[in-house]
Amino acid sequence: MDKLPFDIDVALERIEDAVRPWPKAALFQLFEEGYTSTFEQLLACIISIRTYDEVTLPVSRKLFARARTPSELSRLSWEELDALISPSTFHERKANQILSIAMQVAERFGESLPGDRDVLLSFAGVGPKCANLVLGVACGTPVISVDIHVHRVTGRWGYIKASTPEKTLLALEAKLPEQHWIDINRLLVPFGKHICTGTKPRCSTCPVLDMCQQVGVVEHR
Known part of the structure; x- marks a missing residue:
């Protein structure tokens, strides 16, 4: 035709x-549920890498029920954090990344991670796709x-x-x-x-x- x-x-x-009848993409769904900070969206994006949304959503909710801010996350042990996110793919590596990011953010920015692309890309394991998604969802930045x-x-x-x-x-x-x-x-x-x-x-x-x-x-x- x-x-x-x-x-x-x-x-x-x-x-x-x-x-409309289908579930929203994970980060957009989490934003609607109130997980709107740049930091929360970044962690959810890391969890989502090579992981289905059907896993990303409950894992992210479970993590945020335990800790939602950089200081709260940085106080978790690696073992506890790894157990919380264990259903996601490559969870051991992601646990290392998340702990490192939480400590860096707490030290450099306190409790509020700025919506700055260069800052996001400075963290190990965060690439352009993830950075752009976080900026778009959390900050409304046109990317x-x-x-x-x-x-x-x-x-x-x-x-x-x-x-x-x-x-x-x-x-x-x-x-x-x-x-x-x-x-x-x-x-x-x-x-x-x-x-x-x-x-x-x-x-x-x-x-x-x-x-x-x-x-x-x-x-x-």
């Missing part, structure tokens, strides 16, 4: 409706966080063409209107999990099928 020109405003509006879903979906649409998530970020920064920079991650994570899936995407129920170029789609549902 002939495709309409891709209209990102229309696409994201339709996707907003389509993903784009590109995970595998954002990378796959925007490429499949034909909206951009990029071989890696890092190149997708640069392409989106050049093309995507700034008002969508935070929402692109918020919307495309559940969209990519439940509709525009990695294998056999659900094209028959996709709200943007009339605009999507279906790049690389061999089989679909």
Whole structure:
């Protein structure tokens, strides 16, 4: 079928409706639950690395029920912290990272971690994707966080063409209107999990099928 020109405003509006029944991406859900500080969002992001949201959410809640501030976290033993986050992938390494970050923040900034990208990237284990996600969610800073879903979906649409998530970020920064920079991650994570899936995407129920170029789609549902 002939495709309409891709209209990102229309696409994201339709996707907003389509993903409403599905769970929100972990950091956005935690923000809604009141875990809004830059520090809390950073810890949740570290926990989420290589870990499903279905695990990240209860693990983060359990951790924050025990300690939510840099000083509270830094007083935990490594053994206690590791036990709290043990369902997440690479929990031993993450326990080391979280303890180190908590101590550094408490020493340098007291109880309030500033929403500064260079500060976030100065911590071991925090990369651009995590830093951007934290800044977007916790601080409302207009930045784009590109995970595998954002990378796959925007490429499949034909909206951009990029071989890696890092190149997708640069392409989106050049093309995507700034008002969508935070929402692109918020919307495309559940969209990519439940509709525009990695294998056999659900094209028959996709709200943007009339605009999507279906790049690389061999089989679909």
